Amino acid sequence: MSIIENHQTDGAPFSDNAKLRARNVQVFYGEKQAIHDVSLDIGANEVIALIGPSGCGKSTFLRCLNRMNDTIDICNIQGEILLDGENIYDPKVDVVPLRARVGMVFQKPNPFPKSIYDNVAYGPRIHGLASSRVELDEIVEKSLQRAGLWNEVKDRLHSPGTGLSGGQQQRLCIARTIAVDPEVILMDEPCSALDPIATAKIEELIDELRENYTIAIVTHSMQQAARVSQRTAYFHMGQLIEVNPTDQVFTTPQHSLTEAYITGRFG
Amino acid sequence: MEMNFNQHISGQFNADLEAIRNHMMGMGGLVERQVANAIDAICSGDTSSADDIIRREDEVDKMEVAIDQECTQILVRRQPAASDLRMVLAVSRVVRDLERMGDEACKIAIHALEVADKGRSEICQQAIRYMGAEVTKMIAGALDAFARHDVDGAIEVVRNDKLVDNQYAAALRELMTYMMEDPRSISQAINILWILRAIERIGDHARNISEQVIYLVSGEDVRHSSLTEMEEQASKDA
Numbered sequence: 001m002s003i004i005e006n007h008q009t010d011g012a013p014f015s016d017n018a019k020l021r022a023r024n025v026q027v028f029y030g031e032k033q034a035i036h037d038v039s040l041d042i043g044a045n046e047v048i049a050l051i052g053p054s055g056c057g058k059s060t061f062l063r064c065l066n067r068m069n070d071t072i073d074i075c076n077i078q079g080e081i082l083l084d085g086e087n088i089y090d091p092k093v094d095v096v097p098l099r100a101r102v103g104m105v106f107q108k109p110n111p112f113p114k115s116i117y118d119n120v121a122y123g124p125r126i127h128g129l130a131s132s133r134v135e136l137d138e139i140v141e142k143s144l145q146r147a148g149l150w151n152e153v154k155d156r157l158h159s160p161g162t163g164l165s166g167g168q169q170q171r172l173c174i175a176r177t178i179a180v181d182p183e184v185i186l187m188d189e190p191c192s193a194l195d196p197i198a199t200a201k202i203e204e205l206i207d208e209l210r211e212n213y214t215i216a217i218v219t220h221s222m223q224q225a226a227r228v229s230q231r232t233a234y235f236h237m238g239q240l241i242e243v244n245p246t247d248q249v250f251t252t253p254q255h256s257l258t259e260a261y262i263t264g265r266f267g
Numbered sequence: 268m269e270m271n272f273n274q275h276i277s278g279q280f281n282a283d284l285e286a287i288r289n290h291m292m293g294m295g296g297l298v299e300r301q302v303a304n305a306i307d308a309i310c311s312g313d314t315s316s317a318d319d320i321i322r323r324e325d326e327v328d329k330m331e332v333a334i335d336q337e338c339t340q341i342l343v344r345r346q347p348a349a350s351d352l353r354m355v356l357a358v359s360r361v362v363r364d365l366e367r368m369g370d371e372a373c374k375i376a377i378h379a380l381e382v383a384d385k386g387r388s389e390i391c392q393q394a395i396r397y398m399g400a401e402v403t404k405m406i407a408g409a410l411d412a413f414a415r416h417d418v419d420g421a422i423e424v425v426r427n428d429k430l431v432d433n434q435y436a437a438a439l440r441e442l443m444t445y446m447m448e449d450p451r452s453i454s455q456a457i458n459i460l461w462i463l464r465a466i467e468r469i470g471d472h473a474r475n476i477s478e479q480v481i482y483l484v485s486g487e488d489v490r491h492s493s494l495t496e497m498e499e500q501a502s503k504d505a
Contacts, residue, residue, distance in 0.1 A: 222348060223346050250348045250352070251349060251352060251353065251486055252349065252485075252486030253349050258349075259349050259350060262348045262349055263275065263348055263349050263350060264275045264276050264345075265273075265274065265275055265276065266276065
């Protein structure tokens, strides 16, 4: 298959109340173009799911949103990504506080080799978000509560984070992300490595987190996308094919490629 | 490389969807014959087929249950989306309407026997013939529209249902005239009333099937829409 020439994204890629705006984003890994002219708004306090077959560019695009692709030497990005109207790729932008504002949760839970408490406290410490131990304790407790983990760990905060189960570790990573008071949380297949019960808990958590954060989630599970998101964006060969309300995408998708992918005619 | 989007990656999924479609059509064919035979029984006065219609009603019921279970299994195993989801939901709803049509055909057969028992009646025969022919065509039209994903064909069935409803109203007026003129005809007239009612209900179920065709093709749920609204939606989608 080849890319579609002059493709305009079907559906509703733009929002009035956008937290993040991507405009004409192109991403190259060396000579190879991975993202072709993607423009997309992510609305404030929405959960948007990014779906598509392996290699379609959804994770590459997600990593653009907090400049994680900067860590890849051969990666080159063109276009604009605006966070509250300011271009995050402006040379004046400091990526460290950016990545606190736009946090990320990865596929494989990656707690630091520290205690549960220190995993969550690490970010606030280095960003200077707490002026006292009492404040830090409050941040840790609030973050663990918001991540749905407090009751399970409150009596063992100083035990190793790596000693938790997979699902608990992932919630610890979410708590760590929340602790630095982000505005956006990016999730790259956060449940792929988890069992069904842990997955269900994370999905429920995503719904609760929406109240305070904007969330973009890459997922290979279409049922998960259907359950957790309000809008779904379908990527194909680096192009953004369609963006629509989630229930519409999964019942009456606009583009034939979206239909073919979600009905399992290719992938 | 040319991509074939007609087939799922899973051959079994293809086969499962094909199966519910074929089984539904098979059930539709049986119900169509049941209705046609029941109408013939009342119109011709030859009730020899009535017992067979009543006996085969059980077969129709079993088909509804079996096809619905197949649909449930697809929902459980495949969690279908988009057109596949609409297909499974549409088939599940259509078999319910087909089963109800089967019930109505059975009622017609039962009342045909009662009419014949009391002596052949000429009351409303023309209405019964006309409505009977119309609804038999409507069943075929609705199933054909489903098979061919034909929205225009489905809307045509909905139009014909209006004609059947009008004919039903006229037949009721005719029946009341008979009953007022000759109270001795009331007993037969009531049988005819039930038969007309059953035929009118078959038309409604054919309409319901057409609504599912529109849902299957366009994703629009037109179950409580007027004919005008359906026609407007169809011309927007065209």
